[in-house]
Amino acid sequence: MGMSVLGVSLSSLNATLAGIRTTQHNIANASTEGYHRQEVRLSSTTPEFLGGNWLGTGVETDNVVRMYSSFLDNELRTYQGQLSGSEAYAFYAGQVDSLLGDADSNLDTALQRFFTGVNEVANNPTSTAAREQMLTQGKNLAGRMQLLGGRLETLNTYVNQELDTAASQINAYVQRIANLNAAIGFGGSLAQAPNDLLDQRDQLVSDLNELVNVSQVQQSDGSIAVFMSNGQPLVVGSTTQELLSINDPEDVSRKILALKTSSGSVIYMNNAQISDGRVGGLLAFRDDVLLPSLKDLGRIAITLSDQFNAQHAQGFDLAGAAGGNFFGSADAMLRAPMANAANSGSVPTFGLSLTNAANLTSSDYQLDFDGTNYTLVRLSDNTTVGSALPGGSISADGLTLAISGSVPAAGDKWLLRPTSFAAADMSVALTSASQIAAAGGSLGVSNGIGDNANALALAALQTTLTLSGATATYSTGYNQLVTRNAILAGSADTDVATYTNLSTITRESQQSVSGVNLDEEAAKLIQYQQAYQAAARAMQISSSLLDEILSIQ
Amino acid sequence: MRISTSSFFNATLSGIQDQQSQIARLSQKVAENKSYLAPKEAPISASRALELSNSLALREQYAANQDKAELALKYENTLLERMYTALGDASAGLDSIVPGQDQSLRDQMAIRVSSVYNLLKDVGNSRDSQGNYIFAGHESATKPYSHTATYPSALPGTPPFASNPAGYAGDTGTRSMAVENGRQVQTSDDLSPLFLGDGSDAQDLLQALDYAAAALNDDTASEATLQSALDTASAALDRALDVLQGLQTRVAGRFIEIGDLRTTTTQLKTAEQNALADLSELDTTAAIIELQQRQTNLEASQQTFALVSSLSLFSYLG
Numbered sequence: 076m077g078m079s080v081l082g083v084s085l086s087s088l089n090a091t092l093a094g095i096r097t098t099q100h101n102i103a104n105a106s107t108e109g110y111h112r113q114e115v116r117l118s119s120t121t122p123e124f125l126g127g128n129w130l131g132t133g134v135e136t137d138n139v140v141r142m143y144s145s146f147l148d149n150e151l152r153t154y155q156g157q158l159s160g161s162e163a164y165a166f167y168a169g170q171v172d173s174l175l176g177d178a179d180s181n182l183d184t185a186l187q188r189f190f191t192g193v194n195e196v197a198n199n200p201t202s203t204a205a206r207e208q209m210l211t212q213g214k215n216l217a218g219r220m221q222l223l224g225g226r227l228e229t230l231n232t233y234v235n236q237e238l239d240t241a242a243s244q245i246n247a248y249v250q251r252i253a254n255l256n257a258a259i260g261f262g263g264s265l266a267q268a269p270n271d272l273l274d275q276r277d278q279l280v281s282d283l284n285e286l287v288n289v290s291q292v293q294q295s296d297g298s299i300a301v302f303m304s305n306g307q308p309l310v311v312g313s314t315t316q317e318l319l320s321i322n323d324p325e326d327v328s329r330k331i332l333a334l335k336t337s338s339g340s341v342i343y344m345n346n347a348q349i350s351d352g353r354v355g356g357l358l359a360f361r362d363d364v365l366l367p368s369l370k371d372l373g374r375i376a377i378t379l380s381d382q383f384n385a386q387h388a389q390g391f392d393l394a395g396a397a398g399g400n401f402f403g404s405a406d407a408m409l410r411a412p413m414a415n416a417a418n419s420g421s422v423p424t425f426g427l428s429l430t431n432a433a434n435l436t437s438s439d440y441q442l443d444f445d446g447t448n449y450t451l452v453r454l455s456d457n458t459t460v461g462s463a464l465p466g467g468s469i470s471a472d473g474l475t476l477a478i479s480g481s482v483p484a485a486g487d488k489w490l491l492r493p494t495s496f497a498a499a500d501m502s503v504a505l506t507s508a509s510q511i512a513a514a515g516g517s518l519g520v521s522n523g524i525g526d527n528a529n530a531l532a533l534a535a536l537q538t539t540l541t542l543s544g545a546t547a548t549y550s551t552g553y554n555q556l557v558t559r560n561a562i563l564a565g566s567a568d569t570d571v572a573t574y575t576n577l578s579t580i581t582r583e584s585q586q587s588v589s590g591v592n593l594d595e596e597a598a599k600l601i602q603y604q605q606a607y608q609a610a611a612r613a614m615q616i617s618s619s620l621l622d623e624i625l626s627i628q
Numbered sequence: 629m630r631i632s633t634s635s636f637f638n639a640t641l642s643g644i645q646d647q648q649s650q651i652a653r654l655s656q657k658v659a660e661n662k663s664y665l666a667p668k669e670a671p672i673s674a675s676r677a678l679e680l681s682n683s684l685a686l687r688e689q690y691a692a693n694q695d696k697a698e699l700a701l702k703y704e705n706t707l708l709e710r711m712y713t714a715l716g717d718a719s720a721g722l723d724s725i726v727p728g729q730d731q732s733l734r735d736q737m738a739i740r741v742s743s744v745y746n747l748l749k750d751v752g753n754s755r756d757s758q759g760n761y762i763f764a765g766h767e768s769a770t771k772p773y774s775h776t777a778t779y780p781s782a783l784p785g786t787p788p789f790a791s792n793p794a795g796y797a798g799d800t801g802t803r804s805m806a807v808e809n810g811r812q813v814q815t816s817d818d819l820s821p822l823f824l825g826d827g828s829d830a831q832d833l834l835q836a837l838d839y840a841a842a843a844l845n846d847d848t849a850s851e852a853t854l855q856s857a858l859d860t861a862s863a864a865l866d867r868a869l870d871v872l873q874g875l876q877t878r879v880a881g882r883f884i885e886i887g888d889l890r891t892t893t894t895q896l897k898t899a900e901q902n903a904l905a906d907l908s909e910l911d912t913t914a915a916i917i918e919l920q921q922r923q924t925n926l927e928a929s930q931q932t933f934a935l936v937s938s939l940s941l942f943s944y945l946g
Contacts, residue, residue, distance in 0.1 A: 105633055105634065106634060112632075168668070169666065169668060172666050172667055172668040173666045176666060176667035176668075176674060176678075177666075178681075181678075183678060183681070183682055187682065187685040187686075187689075190689070191685075191689055194689050194692075194693060194806065197805065197806060198693060198696045198697075198805055199696075199758070200803075201758065201760055201768055201769070202758055514766065522766045522799075522801055523765065523766025523767045523768070523799060523801060524766065524767075524768060524769060525760060525764065525765065525766040525767065525768030525769075525801065525803065526766040526801055526803065527803050527804070527805075531804065531805075531806055531812065534806055535806070535810075537686070538686065538809050538810070550682045551679070551682075553678075554675055554678045554679060554682070557667055557674070557675065557678060558667070558671055558672075558674070558675035558678075560667075560668075561666075561667035561668045561670075561671035561674050561675070562668075562671045564666075564667075564668035565668040565669065565670075565671050567668075568668060579642070582635070583631075583635050583639075586631070586632035586634065586635045587629050587630045587631060587632065587635070588630075589632075590631075590632020590633070590634060590635060591632055591633060591634075592630065592631065592632050592633050592636075593633045593940060593941070593942065594633070594940065594941040595630075597940075597941035597942050597945060598941065600945075601945070
């Protein structure tokens with residue numbers, strides 16, 4: 076009996092040591108990301124039936140559990156994914172907003188200065204200084220357009236690079252989740268799962284979800300399966316599928332995500348399915364802000380070049396010669412249809428030209444070939460705007476598309492983004508200020524060098540409704556672009572604030588369950604210390620009891 | 629509610645960071661005197677501000693054009709006034725001549741008429757600061773009037789005077805400037821109707837004046853020849869004065885038009901400048917008060933953090 080009395084105290088010392096160790100572990104991990112505090116669960120050991128009574132035998136460590144609420148953890152994970160997405164969107168949209176809206180660098184200032192130059196030539200058509208000024212301001216305007224278009228293209232490159240990085244990060248996370256699945260899952264039961272490995276795996280899923288929205292399903296073997304939003308698995312057990320960042324088959328200048336299945340085939344992710352996470356934010360920024368800005372800016376560049384050149388051709392220069400192109404040819408700025416990477420037939424020859432720049436839209440178009448006919452569909456409203464046989468041409472929305480050469484295969488398709496690449500291509504074609512066609516004339520003969528009729532007509536283009544089906548001036552068209560982006564960037568900032576708040580509140584709730592409180596751990600240390608002292612004292616007493624008995628002899 | 633130590637710290641810390649970033653943004657606004665730093669902070673105001681600054685730039689352009697148009701017209705008006713005085717002077721001189729007058733008086737009159745002739749020719753060939761002939765129509769590089777005077781040589785023949793027409797090397801083109809959106813004002817005039825009349829020799833002002841001067845100067849000229857020369861010159865002068873008065877009236881009308889436009893342009897410009905300032909400039913007083921409030925808040929947060937961070941049960945455990 077004496078030994079079992081000692082045993083009770085010994086079990087108490089052991090249990091207390093487990094408690095102290097767990098407390099130490101909590102203190103050590105107080106700042107570890109994803110750590111859930113742990114608690115020791117104790118239970119009394121099986122009693123002994125002695126002398127008709129059940130006597131206690133001590134305490135044992137039942138389990139070390141982590142304080143975990145799947146509801147709060149999932150809630151936090153969702154908000155953090157949304158926060159991460161809106162942060163990426165807001166960052167890039169803010170860049171576009173300041174680029175296009177800055178009082179010093181915006182297009183409006185360059186437009187105003189250019190037309191001031193045109194006015195000065197109208198005021199004094201033979202002045203070399205005024206002509207040089209107009210030519211310089213024309214170059215400045217084209218330069219500003221190139222700069223804005225170039226910066227937007229650079230942002231597109233950044234988005235592409237970010238998608239590459241995100242894909243490789245996602246693959247790394249997925250691999251580690253698969254490894255942890257193997258370590259945690261197989262054959263084990265969840266009740267005895269190693270808490271710290273579970274924490275690490277949960278944290279990896281959170282990190283993954285901050286990049287791209289995923290869903291997870293708990294498996295009976297303790298492992299988890301993680302799926303992309305289109306239902307394709309990234310990891311099941313210890314098997315993974317690779318995520319790729321590859322060229323969009325419709326437009327190779329943009330990257331999109333795709334999954335490489337175990338059979339080696341590639342499944343493209345639909346951008347709309349990736350709603351959250353940094354990747355979701357990047358793709359939404361590209362679709363909502365970047366591409367529309369490039370199109371609208373390109374449209375202004377093309378329309379201005381075309382209309383200014385057309386009016387310039389009506390006039391005569393100082394030598395009495397008819398005006399040539401002031402800006403580079405607008406037709407050359409149009410981007411021909413881009414072949415889909417999956418096209419299998421021969422490549423036809425496309426000739427794209429302007430019929431009426433004022434009618435250009437900001438839409439994309441899809442050109443399909445069904446084996447007999449080409450059909451052009453405007454994608455903004457899914458309307459068929461024209462069709463043609465091979466060798467024919469389609470005229471719609473201010474454009475004429477002539478299709479000649481080889482006949483492609485049925486099912487081949489092309490994406491037409493006529494204005495998307497134009498901003499960076501704007502240029503001044505005129506080489507000498509004396510070639511500015513300020514004078515009017517008729518029947519190919521100049522009115523004379525002192526005439527300013529054509530310069531006045533050129534200057535009037537500044538206030539003429541020239542854009543969007545003759546509803547806007549160049550300047551109001553640009554203003555619409557700036558305003559639209561400002562609203563998008565502003566609401567992205569609001570989203571960031573909202574999701575920051577939701578994340579903070581949810582994190583506090585989650586931490587109130589799972590976070591370490593050092594004061595609490597200090598109290599526990601004291602509690603365990605006292606328990607240890609009491610158990611040690613009890614052990615001492617039971618030892619002295621034995622001595623009492625032994626001393627009787 | 630249970631609170632984790634990291635939440636406990638983070639709550640105060642994020643408060644401090646938030647206040648700091650607000651103060652940084654606010655002081656940038658004060659430094660740049662802007663009510664917003666990027667359009668996204670106030671999309672509607674920013675859009676309106678873009679419209680206004682574009683409209684202001686146009687107004688400034690039109691105001692500059694108005695100044696230039698007025699300057700061109702002032703120059704023309706000065707020249708026309710000089711012509712008007714000279715034509716009136718010549719007309720009065722010719723009227724004062726009576727038959728049988730002494731040749732020395734005729735010589736003096738010849739000199740007077742000849743100087744008017746020269747003045748008119750000079751005015752007709754006026755050039756602007758850049759050397760453009762302002763009365764040559766669109767042929768601004770071409771000297772419009774290159775008549776060669778007969779005076780003081782003897783009379784080449786008898787009237788009618790087909791022998792030495794003045795001619796005109798310019799064209800009838802005129803120039804306008806854009807002084808408001810869709811509104812142009814003519815800033816140059818064709819003087820050839822004044823000099824040439826309907827194109828008949830009898831109405832050629834320079835030829836008539838030159839011939840009159842030569843006739844007055846030539847003491848061998850018959851009384852009838854002289855009278856015919858003087859009559860022709862008088863008629864040409866009267867007609868030219870008529871044309872000139874019409875021109876002066878039109879130029880004066882343009883002055884009034886520009887003046888009216890300038891008033892409107894200036895008023896609109898001021899209104900738009902004020903509206904733009906209201907939209908985009910910072911209410912500095914309000915901003916500085918807000919800055920002080922935020923500074924107080926930041927100091928409070930920092931003190932709270934200092935207090936809170938020293939609270940730990942471990943401090944009391946020996």
